[in-house]
Amino acid sequence: MAAPKPQAVVVGGSIAGLSCAHALISAGWRVTVFEKSASPPDGSPTGAGLGLDPQSLRLLSQWISDPHLLQDVTFPLSIDLNRLTDSGTKASRTLTRDEDFDFRAAHWADLHSILLRTLPPDTVLWGHQFLSFEVSDGRSSVVTNARVLRTDEIIGIASDLVVAADGCLSSIRRRLFPDSKLSSLTVKVSDSMIEMMHEEADKIWVPELARVMKATKEPFINIIYDSDPLPKLFRDNVVLVGDAAHPTTPHGLRSTNMSIQDAAALGCCLEKWGWENLSSALEEYQSIRLPVISKQVLHARKLGRIKQGLALNCGSTFDPTTARQEECLQLQQRNMPYFEGVPITSDITLPSKQIGS
Template identity: 35%
Template sequence: MEQETDDSPRGSGDSGEEPRNGATKLRVIVIGGSVAGLACAHALLKTGVCRVMVIEKARALSGNNTGAGLGIDAAACEAMEDWGLRDELHLNSKPLDYEENRAVDPERKVSVKLARDENFRHWAVHWGQLHRILRESLPPGIVHFNHEAISFEDSEDGKTMLVKVVEGGSNNNLHAVKEVWGDLIVAADGSVSRTRQFYVPGDKRRYSGYCAWRGVYDYSDNPEIRESIQKVYGDIGHCLYFDIARGSHAVLYELPGQRLNWLWYVNQPEPHLEGDSVTIPQPGKEEVAKLHKEADRTWGPELAELIRVTPDPFINAIYDKNPLKQLVFSRVVLVGDAAHPTTPHGLRSTNMAIMDAHVLGKAVGKWGSRNLDSALTEYQMKRLSATSQQALFSRHLGRLKQGMLFEPQGSFPWSTCDEGMVEGLLQRNMSYYQWRCYVD
């Protein structure tokens, strides 16, 4: 077995200088190299008191075609600015100034505006672009792809942890195992986090009752599609649209690079998935044909045509988990989807991950390397209530727009509702949500 011969992770690039107060820098091992893990690397390196190593089991998580679209909120933009990345983010995103919810009559193929937020202040970006921005702006030697953390254990004094890492996947021979010591382990290993499973055994994900068809359409060779969309979605390019039909809703917004991003949520039994995946990347031809047929029945001709011409649509099964009672376990801290897997309706997953990283970095910078326990206590205190509320509001919003709160499902007459009722469709109501009584 190959072992690390020093006490610091190899490749944990930083300036090499020690903190001015003479304290030794914290050795931080981040498990997971997606957006949450890379954001944590930025936030912790900025403190000046951390050496950081990011471990990601995938061979790569790069490329502009990886993933789909997402919306970055104002608070997350401020965090990116703190890390010196706001200009790069804005160069690779489009403003989402407004949020608009509409009711769609599938028989007459007309829509009625229900509620609109004129101060939405989000930015639309492709997941692959955001990941590239975070990855390429880190110092060399921070991120180690094709490495997997297979186990970790506390030291006798409980102040450090031994992490065993295998290169090339956990099925490799034992000679590929490395042992790395860390003062802090940041678990950013996603919604099926093995780290979370270790500390919260039996913690199961909750199927929402619906899946999302998703697609990104490049209209650069077919601008007529975009022109058609703009006729009925007049603020496309500046607005996040939600169309609500009977027991279903769709999402539409524009991404940089002449791309339209759409989602369509469909109530259905939980699908059979392979392993821990939540994605069916290549649905069969019959399923896609059924999608196109149902789109013609449900949506206006412009959105239905966009769905029809989009190549390679894929399916996400929508899951979340009930909030935890703690995010810190000794010297292990959960962040991002490892801490609070959420449904996507509040645009929270990426934004919560970025804010987790920002708050963690600020706490560690404030307390310094000698007071890590105080920093982790502050992180948990600031993030636990906020993320619990946001995740449960997102769950509620999905149920509301999918018609699951009414009998029969989808029967609520949104087009005839008063302003007070339709106001509840907007994401800005998240901070007023009475979340503590809504855990199932």
């Protein structure tokens, strides 16, 4: 008789959580995903846009049974362009242009839909709000508790591993690392600044877009979460992935890519070591991912400060009107650490190859 498969509970059914479900199932694990939303997202495939790097695309195509599905919902993002436009004269000039960018763009809802429908049925438990977890005395198992929102029932599932994919505001991260500080930037401007924006919109943008901007009640509210890199990515039988592990600003196009690569590395390590050596698998996952995500989080933060004209650690600011060409190159995504590809296990690095190329 075949030995029973190890069980994992993934907390969070966004792209990070679904990617982990795919990676762990591929590694021979049984997976249950808790997601507090009542049902999968539906409707128009709008919302957040994603930039997927070649390595993430390759990983996704390994999990999705028909890689053409991924090809159909993405389109080339082959140029990384930064331009400066004068609001008065409308004159513009190119600061940097990288024509070998080799990413593909997708809507969040499209990618989520593909990941979801290529999982085994009933992998995701919708309307299940995570409450708590308790690791057994011998660390042989962990019980995850959730509230079924439809009935208000409390249920618990015992598993060998809990994967925290519960996002920037992760309650699991707060429990494991209570000293970790999450910072947020909330921008809300004065009425006079909004009036000035409306005047500029008429000069710069097409009339249709200017009308939308004027009709938006609070056009400048934007919350960006960021956090210093964590000292560890797991404790006992609980491991962090995605934004739960590395809240990061959006300036480096890394959040989704980091989540997909977290999932792939975790799955490879679990398959390599087997559930009997779970601690060794999680140690290797941490040793692979922590150097990568630490550098990428800090670089995304730096890139955001450059683009917003804020002071860097050296005290200087980036002025696009006077910047030299070599200074403008700081704006390119290509300068992101590990841009060409990251290690997925300790002894191999997957080559960067775009699907459909």
